[in-house]
Amino acid sequence: MSAETSEPVIQVNNLSKVYRDFWGRKKVRAVNSLTLDVKKGEVFGLLGPNGSGKTTTIKMLLGLLFPTEGEIKILGQNASDVRKNERIGYLPEESYLYRFLNADETLDFYGRLFNLPAKVRKQRTDELLSLVKVEHARRRQLKEYSKGMTRRIGLAQALINDPDLILLDEPTSGLDPLGNRDMKDLILKLKGMGKTILMCSHLLADVQDVCDRIAILYGGELKVLGRVDELLKQKGATQITAPTLTPEAIAEVEAVLKKHGVNQVQVDNPRSDLEDLFLRTVQESREHPGRRIAP
Amino acid sequence: MSFDPVAFSLWPAVLVWLQVVGVSLALALVVGFGGAVASHGFRGFGVAFGEIVAGFRDLFSLSLGRIYALAKLTFLEAIRRKALLVFVVFAILFMFAGWFITDTGQKAALQVKVHVIFVTWTLSTLSLVVVMLLACWGIPEDIRVRSIHTVVTKPARRLEIVLGRILGFSGIATVVLAVMASVGYVWLNRQVPPESQSELTCRRPIYGAISFLDRTGDPAKFGINVGDTWMFRSYIEGSSKARAIWNFPGVSASSLDADENLQLESRFQAFRSHKGTMDRQLLYRFEFVNPEKELRVPYKLMEVAEFIGSTETVPRKIRPDGGVKEYDLINDLVDSKGNLQVEVSCVDPGQYLGMARPDLFIRTPDAPFLAGYFKSVVGIWLMLLLVVILGVSASTFVKGPVATLLTFCIVVIGQVFRELLDKVAKGTQEGGGLFESIYRLIAHMNPTTPVPDGLATQVMKTVDRGLENLLWVFRQILPDFSYFNMAPYIANGFDVPFDAAVLPSIVVVMAYFIPCVIIAYYSLRLRELEAK
Numbered sequence: 001m002s003a004e005t006s007e008p009v010i011q012v013n014n015l016s017k018v019y020r021d022f023w024g025r026k027k028v029r030a031v032n033s034l035t036l037d038v039k040k041g042e043v044f045g046l047l048g049p050n051g052s053g054k055t056t057t058i059k060m061l062l063g064l065l066f067p068t069e070g071e072i073k074i075l076g077q078n079a080s081d082v083r084k085n086e087r088i089g090y091l092p093e094e095s096y097l098y099r100f101l102n103a104d105e106t107l108d109f110y111g112r113l114f115n116l117p118a119k120v121r122k123q124r125t126d127e128l129l130s131l132v133k134v135e136h137a138r139r140r141q142l143k144e145y146s147k148g149m150t151r152r153i154g155l156a157q158a159l160i161n162d163p164d165l166i167l168l169d170e171p172t173s174g175l176d177p178l179g180n181r182d183m184k185d186l187i188l189k190l191k192g193m194g195k196t197i198l199m200c201s202h203l204l205a206d207v208q209d210v211c212d213r214i215a216i217l218y219g220g221e222l223k224v225l226g227r228v229d230e231l232l233k234q235k236g237a238t239q240i241t242a243p244t245l246t247p248e249a250i251a252e253v254e255a256v257l258k259k260h261g262v263n264q265v266q267v268d269n270p271r272s273d274l275e276d277l278f279l280r281t282v283q284e285s286r287e288h289p290g291r292r293i294a295p
Numbered sequence: 296m297s298f299d300p301v302a303f304s305l306w307p308a309v310l311v312w313l314q315v316v317g318v319s320l321a322l323a324l325v326v327g328f329g330g331a332v333a334s335h336g337f338r339g340f341g342v343a344f345g346e347i348v349a350g351f352r353d354l355f356s357l358s359l360g361r362i363y364a365l366a367k368l369t370f371l372e373a374i375r376r377k378a379l380l381v382f383v384v385f386a387i388l389f390m391f392a393g394w395f396i397t398d399t400g401q402k403a404a405l406q407v408k409v410h411v412i413f414v415t416w417t418l419s420t421l422s423l424v425v426v427m428l429l430a431c432w433g434i435p436e437d438i439r440v441r442s443i444h445t446v447v448t449k450p451a452r453r454l455e456i457v458l459g460r461i462l463g464f465s466g467i468a469t470v471v472l473a474v475m476a477s478v479g480y481v482w483l484n485r486q487v488p489p490e491s492q493s494e495l496t497c498r499r500p501i502y503g504a505i506s507f508l509d510r511t512g513d514p515a516k517f518g519i520n521v522g523d524t525w526m527f528r529s530y531i532e533g534s535s536k537a538r539a540i541w542n543f544p545g546v547s548a549s550s551l552d553a554d555e556n557l558q559l560e561s562r563f564q565a566f567r568s569h570k571g572t573m574d575r576q577l578l579y580r581f582e583f584v585n586p587e588k589e590l591r592v593p594y595k596l597m598e599v600a601e602f603i604g605s606t607e608t609v610p611r612k613i614r615p616d617g618g619v620k621e622y623d624l625i626n627d628l629v630d631s632k633g634n635l636q637v638e639v640s641c642v643d644p645g646q647y648l649g650m651a652r653p654d655l656f657i658r659t660p661d662a663p664f665l666a667g668y669f670k671s672v673v674g675i676w677l678m679l680l681l682v683v684i685l686g687v688s689a690s691t692f693v694k695g696p697v698a699t700l701l702t703f704c705i706v707v708i709g710q711v712f713r714e715l716l717d718k719v720a721k722g723t724q725e726g727g728g729l730f731e732s733i734y735r736l737i738a739h740m741n742p743t744t745p746v747p748d749g750l751a752t753q754v755m756k757t758v759d760r761g762l763e764n765l766l767w768v769f770r771q772i773l774p775d776f777s778y779f780n781m782a783p784y785i786a787n788g789f790d791v792p793f794d795a796a797v798l799p800s801i802v803v804v805m806a807y808f809i810p811c812v813i814i815a816y817y818s819l820r821l822r823e824l825e826a827k
Contacts, residue, residue, distance in 0.1 A: 062448050065823050082353070082452055090448040096441040098368065100375035112364030113449035141375075157445060 008073075009165050009196045010038035010061060015070035017056050017220075030056040032220040034070070038198050043191050045211035045228075046200035053220040054200035055093055058169050061198075062090060075165060086114070089163035093170045095154030099143040103134055103153050106142060107160055114161045121160075128156035133182070147174040155183070159190075166190060168199040172206045178282060184210050208232070241270060298783055299527075299653050300502065300795035305802065312806050315771055319810065350816065353452040361451050365459020366466060373429050373467045381425045385475050388417055393486050402603070403491035408786040410487050414479040415782035418472065419675045423706070426468045426679045430686030431698035433460055434819075439694075443824050453819040457812055460687045468679040476672040480665065497667035497790045500560070500656035501550060503543035503637070512536035521566045521647055528651045530566055533577070534644035540584075541655050546635040548625050550659050555611040557624055558658035559637070562604035564649040571643055576601065578642035583613070583628045586636065592622050596642060606658060662790050670791035671781040677800040678779035681807055682706060685774075688811040691818035709776035716773070720766040728759025774803055 017031040031053040038044045046054045059065040061072060063079045072079040075087055097106055104125060111121035129135045132152035134145075142150060151174050158166060171187070172180045187197055187210045201207050207214060208228060216224040224231065245253070250267050257265050284291075327346070331339030373379075396409050434456075437443040446456065487495060509515040510532045518529030518539065531537035551557055565577045576598040583592045593615050597607060613628075614621045622628060629635045639655065641648035685705055689698035708716060718724035726732050726742030734755060735742065746752050778799040781791045791797060 059825070062444075064444060064447065065825060080349075082447075082450055085448055085450045088448065090445070092441065092444050094441070096444050098372065098442055100372055101368075105371070109364055109368055110445070110449060113361050113446065113451050115358055115360045115450075154445075161449075 006040040008037040009040050009075060010036075010198060011071075011073040012036050012057070012061075013071045015057070015060065015072060016068050017053070017060060017065060018068040030220050031060070031217075034217070034220075034222050036215050036222065036225060038196060040196050041191070041194055042212040043187060043197045043199065043210050045207040045214040046198065046217065047202065047204065047207055047214055048200075048217035049202060052217040054202075054217060055169055056220075057217070058167055058198070058200055061167065062088070086161070087164040089158035089161060089166040091154050091158040091166070091168045091171055093173070095150040097142050097150065097154060097157065100141055102141050103129060103138040103156075106153060107156060110157045110160045116161070124160055124162075128159055131159075131186070132156045148176055148179045151175055151183075152179065155186070163195070165196045165198070168197065170201055170203075171199055172201065172203055180206065244269070299651060300784075300792045302792075302794040303799035303802070305798065308799075308802060308806075316810055319772075346817070346820070349820070350454075350813075353454045353816070357452065357455060357458070358450075361455045362459045362462060365446075365451065365456060366462035369433060369460050369463020370466045372433070373464070378425055378429055378467060379471070381421055381471060382474065385417065385421055385478070388421075389478065389482050392417075397486060397488065403494045404603070404788065406491045407487055407494040407788070410483055411786040412782055414483055415671055415675070415786070418475050418479055418672065419678065419780075419782075422468060422472050422475065422675065422679055423682060425471060426464060427682050427686055427699060427702055427706070429467060430460075430464045430683045431690050431702055432695040433464065434687065434690040435693075435695040435698065438824055441825075447824055454812070454816045456819060457687060457691065457815040461683055461812075464683040464687065465680055468683060469676065472672065472676050472679065476668075476675075480668055483668075494788055495664040496788050497662040497664050497785070498560070498788055499659045499662055499790045500653075501543050501545060501659060502653055502656050503541035503635075505650075505652040506540045506542075507531065508536060508538040508540065510535040510537045512538075518650075519647065521649065528564055528649035528654070530647040530649045531639070531641050533641035533646040533648065537640070539639045539648075539650050539655075541637045541639070541652075543635045543637065543657055545633050546625070546629050546657065547633060550657055551611060551625070552608075552660055557609040557611070558606055559609055559655065560604060560606045560658045561600075561639075561650075561655045563599050563601070563639075563654055565599050565601055566647040566649055568645050568647065571646055577646050577648060579648055580640050580642060581607070581609075582638040582640065583622075583624070584636040584638055585628045585630055587630045588627065590622070590627060592628060599648065664785070667785040667790045670793075670797055671785050674779045674781035674791065674796065674800055677804050678776060681774060681776075681779075681804050684804070684808055684811045688815040688818075691815040692822070705773060706776060709774050710780075713770075713773070713775060713777065716766065716770050720763055720770045722760070722763050727756070729762055730755045730759050774807055775799075778803055 013035050015031055015034040016029065018029050019027045021027050030051075034053070034057060046057060048054050056065060060067050061074055061079055062085075063082075066080075075084050077084040098109070101109060107125040107128060108121055111124060116124065126135075129138055132155055134149055134152050134156075137145065137149060142153060145153065151171075155168075155171070158168070168187070172183050175183055184206060187199070190197060191210075191212075199207070199211070211228050213227050214224070214231070215222055254265055254267070328340065328343045331343035331346075333339070335342050392413060396413055398406065398409075401409075434443070437446075443456075447453070483495070484492075507515045507518045507529060509518075517526070518531045518537065520526050521530050529539070531539055559581065563579065567577070571577070578596050579599060580596050581594040583594065584590065592613055594609065594613065595616075597605070599605075609624065611624045612621050613624060624635075635657075637655065639648070639650065682702060686698060686702045689701045693701065715724070719728065722728070726735055727746070731746060734740075734746065735744075740746070746755075778796060781796050781800075784791045784796065
């Protein structure tokens with residue numbers, strides 16, 4: 001069953017959130033009449049600049065904030081119903097973990113909240129620490145962790161219950177490019193396992209890499225909603241990619257295009273992005289220590 | 296000893312508790328439904344009802360595993376945040392306290408009293424401060440740093456969070472107190488001078504009911520007041536028909552010591568209206584009475600041992616005034632219901648003997664000091680549990696500093712100002728209520744001078760009565776911390792009575808546990824867990 005046709009895991013209908021001050025006076029309308037669905041098995045991205053209402057929306061989905069208006073159904077239950085949390089994993093914007101615990105204790109604690117048996121907790125802890133690559137620091141208290149490591153252990157706690165729905169708030173924030181790549185690979189791996197993922201971010205490249213559908217919020221309002229590949233398709237241009245051509249071949253191609261009335265032709269070597277360059281550099285440095293990498 | 300252990304009446308207390316909780320619950324429902332309707336319109340009825348149903352659902356789906364996990368987290372948090380540094384303060388106090396409080400020149404009983412009071416005061420104060428701070432800051436700090444977000448987005452119910460926190464902080468309180476109490480016990484045994492060690496004991500008294508006869512032999516509610524402002528003791532006149540009559544319940548052969556003697560301990564006070572005989576103390580006499588058999592058996596004359604008390608060893612076989620007839624204390628003088636009646640009379644004419652209910656008791660075989668000490672520590676532990684319950688509950692709706700202040704005020708009022716609050720709430724405090732007192736201050740009137748009549752006075756008194764009623768309500772919901780202070784018992788060499796001290800302490804903790812947990816649960820449930 002494709003994501004388009006499958007049942008919605010999250011249904012948000014006309015959702016609004018108004019923050020008020022101590023006297024009940026309206027301070028700001030953080031989310032305004034938001035309506036959207038997230039389908040089973042898709043990776044859905046919530047995009048927007050700072051203050052656009054992404055985190056507020058996620059917190060309302062989780063029942064941490066109460067909507068001023070509108071309805072939320074998440075896995076068929078109300079957002080305020082704690083039973084829905086049995087099937088949810090949540091990675092907060094900052095990894096708000098208990099910094100006095102070590103990695104083992106952290107995962108054991110969250111596993112206990114799901115009433116996982118001791119054997120399962122131990123097994124899941126080992127698996128997840130391996131998955132997020134912090135096995136070597138499992139006995140260290142989280143206060144000694146770097147931001148990236150804390151982020152990884154935050155992700156591990158979100159997956160402790162093998163959730164059906166995973167909500168990731170700025171999942172790549174604080175990660176180095178390697179960690180960033182790992183996180184995106186992991187998101188795709190989870191998608192491959194049939195999980196539904198809702199992530200919010202303002203790092204557009206990350207979203208573009210992993211999301212099936214996106215919604216762009218601005219000022220608390222939904223501005224764009226659709227499939228990433230559809231939304232990014234440039235309908236007024238055609239791109240042809242070929243192995244490196246000789247100058248003569250390029251001239252011939254330009255002549256053919258001119259014959260068909262195309263006068264504005266841009267011919268150049270395609271560029272990879274900085275992330276690719278960085279990852280290649282690190283990879284080659286690992287394989288050949290001490291050697292300078294040719295650009 | 297100037298305290299009077301009175302057995303706690305459990306069922307009347309339960310009845311009052313049901314009334315107070317019932318009325319509070321009804322008020323909470325009215326406010327809850329009213330608030331829901333005000334914010335949601337008629338749909339509010341459904342919203343409010345849904346919250347009540349959710350509360351029951353959460354109650355019946357409690358998970359001991361999750362509560363344990365949260366309790367363990369709380370315990371680890373306290374330990375890793377250096378809460379146990381309190382032991383350093385404790386150690387410093389105990390290392391040097393001996394220099395200042397040990398005085399071998401004092402009476403043995405007083406030396407023991409000073410040492411015991413120091414230890415129990417240190418235990419309760421240090422542990423109270425630590426536990427109060429931990430309990431009041433746990434949840435607000437969790438909300439401030441948002442670590443609670445990773446908990447409430449798991450299947451953890453708000454009720455489990457509250458219970459887990461309470462359990463965890465109670466665990467810390469238990470560990471802190473157990474360690475300090477053990478050290479305190481060893482310290483006491485080593486620090487009290489050897490010649491005073493005999494006073495480290497645990498008397499187990501059987502108290503009786505007291506009644507009086509006046510100088511003409513007629514029943515009276517009290518004896519004579521010889522001019523004390525606080526009339527703890529009543530006085531009986533010497534060489535008259537005035538008597539103080541004690542009725543001791545539950546007396547049997549097991550009340551006797553190993554040598555078949557009955558130990559009667561008394562702490563009477565003398566009031567002399569003339570010099571009298573200077574080479575001896577006032578004389579008094581016991582008379583054992585069995586009304587069923589119409590037996591009256593006088594016992595020998597004795598001298599009052601003022602301020603130190605005396606223990607009279609009454610043999611099981613009594614032969615009054617060297618006569619031939621011998622009476623068996625248990626078989627002849629204890630009535631069929633197990634009551635022993637003892638009449639006390641003062642012999643010296645024109646002199647007075649003062650006594651209160653606890654001034655005469657049957658001293659059954661003593662228990663080891665450790666038994667009383669342990670109960671006293673249990674009293675402190677119960678107080679800490681109550682502080683944890685109050686602190687955690689307060690911390691669910693206010694921030695840490697405010698929760699600490701609120702809990703501190705409840706403890707101080709419940710411990711120190713409860714008597715004053717009682718008087719003001721009942722309108723028996725000299726000088727009137729709030730506005731009358733302010734008026735007296737401004738007008739430089741002393742508290743006993745009547746305020747001039749007039750319309751303003753009427754208004755003032757009416758407002759004060761309203762405030763007194765408010766205070767009465769306030770008083771009803773404030774816990775009585777006096778029960779938890781069991782130190783006076785062991786400091787005076789007595790066992791801690793279960794029915795007068797331990798039972799009410801347990802009942803007070805349980806009485807506050809249920810309503811506080813309900814308040815804390817709904818406070819957490821109905822608020823957005825977002826740091827602001």
